[in-house]
Amino acid sequence: MINPHASALTQLDQVATLLAKQYADPQKFKQAITKLKQPERLIEGEIQIKLDSGQTKTFKAYRCQHNHARGPYKGGIRFHPNVTKEEIMALSTWMTWKCAVTSIPYGGSKGGVVVDPKTLSPRELQALSRAYVGLVADHIGAWQDVPAPDVNTNGQIMAWMVDEYQQILAAKGLFQENPLAAFTGKPLTLGGSEGREEATGLGGVIVLHELARKLNLLPGTTTIAVQGFGNVGYWFARHAHLLGYKIVALSDSHGGVVNYQGIDPIKALEEKKLHHPLTALGEKITNQELLELDVTVVVPAALENVITKDNAAKLKTKYIIEMANGPVTPEADAILQAQGIMSVPDVLANAGGVTTSYFEWVQNLQGYAWTKEEVLAKLKPLMVKAFDEAWCLNQELKVSMRMATYATAVKRVVDAMILRGQV
Numbered sequence: 001m002i003n004p005h006a007s008a009l010t011q012l013d014q015v016a017t018l019l020a021k022q023y024a025d026p027q028k029f030k031q032a033i034t035k036l037k038q039p040e041r042l043i044e045g046e047i048q049i050k051l052d053s054g055q056t057k058t059f060k061a062y063r064c065q066h067n068h069a070r071g072p073y074k075g076g077i078r079f080h081p082n083v084t085k086e087e088i089m090a091l092s093t094w095m096t097w098k099c100a101v102t103s104i105p106y107g108g109s110k111g112g113v114v115v116d117p118k119t120l121s122p123r124e125l126q127a128l129s130r131a132y133v134g135l136v137a138d139h140i141g142a143w144q145d146v147p148a149p150d151v152n153t154n155g156q157i158m159a160w161m162v163d164e165y166q167q168i169l170a171a172k173g174l175f176q177e178n179p180l181a182a183f184t185g186k187p188l189t190l191g192g193s194e195g196r197e198e199a200t201g202l203g204g205v206i207v208l209h210e211l212a213r214k215l216n217l218l219p220g221t222t223t224i225a226v227q228g229f230g231n232v233g234y235w236f237a238r239h240a241h242l243l244g245y246k247i248v249a250l251s252d253s254h255g256g257v258v259n260y261q262g263i264d265p266i267k268a269l270e271e272k273k274l275h276h277p278l279t280a281l282g283e284k285i286t287n288q289e290l291l292e293l294d295v296t297v298v299v300p301a302a303l304e305n306v307i308t309k310d311n312a313a314k315l316k317t318k319y320i321i322e323m324a325n326g327p328v329t330p331e332a333d334a335i336l337q338a339q340g341i342m343s344v345p346d347v348l349a350n351a352g353g354v355t356t357s358y359f360e361w362v363q364n365l366q367g368y369a370w371t372k373e374e375v376l377a378k379l380k381p382l383m384v385k386a387f388d389e390a391w392c393l394n395q396e397l398k399v400s401m402r403m404a405t406y407a408t409a410v411k412r413v414v415d416a417m418i419l420r421g422q423v
C-alpha cells in the first residue's frame, strides 16, 4: 500500500537537495524544508448526521492546511470511502506546490470525509455537507482557507456549504464582506465562474502545445491516448483535437477504444451518451492496453497510481501529460526516466483547474463576473509561463520535468517563508 504522504516527503527531500546550493543561508533553507514536512493545521473530527431511517451515523472528516506563506489556503473536499489522514496531508502538500507553480496567491489545503456518497440520499448528502462546514467553519473563509469540489463533490455541494457557512457566520453575529468567495466551484448563479468546467482540460492542452513547440512536434502527426473520458479527459481531448492533434484512443471505467484514423471527441461524447460504452468508435482495448499503446503522448486523466513499477517498463509512449492527480508512482517515475519518457507532472499539467478557481475567487471579491472568453484568455499566459519556467530549469539543470516543476514551486514557497521571517 503506497503511503501518499511518505511519497510527498520523499519528493520534497529530492527537491531540497537540488535547491540547497541556491540559498546563501543554508540554515534558514533547512528550517523551511523541515517546516514544510508537516501541515500547519490538521483538523480531524467526527461529524454526525441523521439518516432518513431516523438513525444517527458518524463519519470521520479531515481538513488539512499545509502552508499559507503565499496566501490563504486553497484545496478541494473529497467524499470517498478510502479517504485517509495521510492522503489528505499529501494532497494538501501538493496543493501548496500546485498554487505556487502558476504563481496564484494561495497556499495548499485539502479536506475529506470517509463516506461512500452513493449510499446517501440527497437529503443525507446535504446534511453531511452542512455538518462538514460546521466542523471547519472557524478555520475557513475567503482570506483563510477556500475549499472547492474534489472527488465526488460538486457545485451543488459547494452551494449547500456556502449557505451553511453564511448561516454559521450570521448566528455568531459575524459579517463577512463577500462570503461567496469562501468557496469556489460553485454553480454559476451562486458566483461560479464561466469557463471553470473546461479549464483543467484546456490548461493541459496549453501545456501540451507548448511542449510540442519546444520539441518541434507537429499536431497532425502527434498521436494521443487519453485514459478517462470524464470532465478533464473530454475537455483535454476536445481542445487537443481543435488544435489538430490526433486523438487515437479514449477510455472510461468500462474500458477503451483505439482508432489510428483519429477519434472526434465531440462525436465520442455523443456516442457515449447514446450507447455507452465507447466501443463503436474503434477497436476495443482495456485501460491497461491504452497506457501501453505506441502513441506520442499518453494522458492519464482518470485515477491516481495507474502507472506503477509493474507496468512502467511496458510503456511505448515518449511523453506523458499527467491530467489526473498522482497517476505515476515514484517507483514508476524512476523507470520512465530511465526509458527516456518525459512526464509533465500533475501539479503543472492540471493546474488550469485551481487557476480558474482563483479567477472565481477574484470575481467574487470584485462582485463582477467575467465572460468565458475573458476567463480562458487569462488562463493561457499563466499556464504558458508556468510551463516555460519548468522547461528552462529542466534544460538548465538536466533534471526531469517533475523535479524542475517542483523546484520552481518549492523555491517560491521557501522564499515567501524567508521573506516573512518565518524561519
Ligand code: NAD
Pocket (backbone or CB within 6 Å): 151, 200, 227, 228, 229, 230, 231, 232, 233, 251, 252, 253, 254, 287, 301, 302, 303, 304, 323, 324, 325, 350, 353, 354
Ligand atoms: P470525472 O469523474 O468527471 O471523470 C473520471 C473519468 O475516469 C470517467 O470517465 C470515468 O469513467 C473514468 N474512470 C473511472 N475509473 C476508471 C478506470 N479504472 N480506468 C479508466 N477510466 C476510469 O473526474 P474528472 O473531474 O475528470 O477528474 C479526473 C482526474 O483529474 C482526477 O484524478 C481528478 O483528481 C483530476 N483533476 C480534476 C480537476 C477538475 O477540474 N475536474 C482538476 C485537477 C485534477
